[in-house]
């Protein structure tokens with residue numbers, strides 16, 4: 001077990017040492033369930049998703065689209081391509097604002113989805129701002145190109161930091177990551193703790209305020225003042241995404257879900273390299289891939305939709321699609337599992353129902369079987 005040395009209260013980090021820690025976690029099976037969020041399939045990939053108090057802000061390369069009650073309510077082109085977002089305390093502390101970072105600026109998203117440029121309120125108008133995170137009811141932080149800013153009851157403090165790659169906040173703690181060091185600032189005591197970790201991908205906090213770090217194939221969690229390896233994945237891990245107290249992580253073509261001392265893993269999700277995930281205040285995960293966006297949650301095993309997939313879809317898949325869409329099939333799109341279908345509603349609807357160009361010419365699919373697939377696709381929210 002690898003255990004990383006920690007230096008409390010110091011700005012520099014030390015090397016690694018070997019020590020005993022908790023037993024590594026063995027992943028349990030993760031079954032996913034789609035969550036209805038948009039009245040029509042969303043078939044454009046997004047750069048970020050932020051759930052506001054009144055709706056959902058999704059940024060594409062063209063605009064920030066705002067959905068209210070699952071219906072598209074408007075577009076704001078100024079905040080296109082947003083890269084971060086958070087609900088943060090407004091300067092008077094009484095209300096909360098929804099902020100997103102886009103185009104190097106900071107935008108407040110109003111309850112109707114319109115946006116207002118607010119970087120100047122924080123003295124950040126000359127900075128290239130890329131992310132914003134909430135720390136607690138009074139504080140939040142911005143990441144910009146060469147440092148970060150902590151805002152406490154309207155007062156802004158800037159900190160220069162070269163090579164910043166990711167930030168996170170929760171429970172009064174603020175974490176920031178450079179290539180080989182993750183640092184955690186406890187804003188109540190001002191204690192700063194540094195952890196050395198090579199090639200770290202990202203940082204997040206779990207529900208208990210423990211730092212989570214991913215680096216190459218290892219998932220680390222803070223324990224007793226050190227970073228302890230919780231899981232050695234057989235694949236490259238993406239940045240951890242905090243989501244309603246849980247943490248989601250892309251692990252190669254699969255998804256991991258860390259819930260306190262349990263880790264769960266999908267099988268057959270077949271995420272493409274271009275897939276990106278985002279957290280949600282609800283604990284769900286947003287999945288953006290070239291064919292569109294889906295919102296998924298950790299489903300109760302054996303849900304009704306999964307049973308329908310086994311009864312209606314799996315036999316047709318085996319007969320017609322499996323020749324090309326197996327886990328190592330020629331189409332390079334694995335459709336062999338329930339998880340791989342529920343995360344692809346937009347593409348399946350497009351190719352089976354709208355264009356009806358799957359299976360390709362020369363492979364037969366009876367009208368009856370296409371009807372069954374269409375019925376299952378329609379049943380996915």
Ligand code: HEC
Nearest residue numbers: 291320321323324330331333347348351358359360363365
């Ligand atoms: C003869 C091989 C073959 C068969 C059989 C086949 N497909 Fe495909 N399918 C492909 C290839 C190749 C692609 C990728 C190129 C493309 O998008 O056209 C593809 C793409 C798709 C996509 C688009 C996926 C995305 O994320 O964009 C869907 C959905 C799909 N197939 C569904 C099906 C289903 C469902 C069946 C069975 C009813 C099926 N296909 C049968 C070869 C096949």
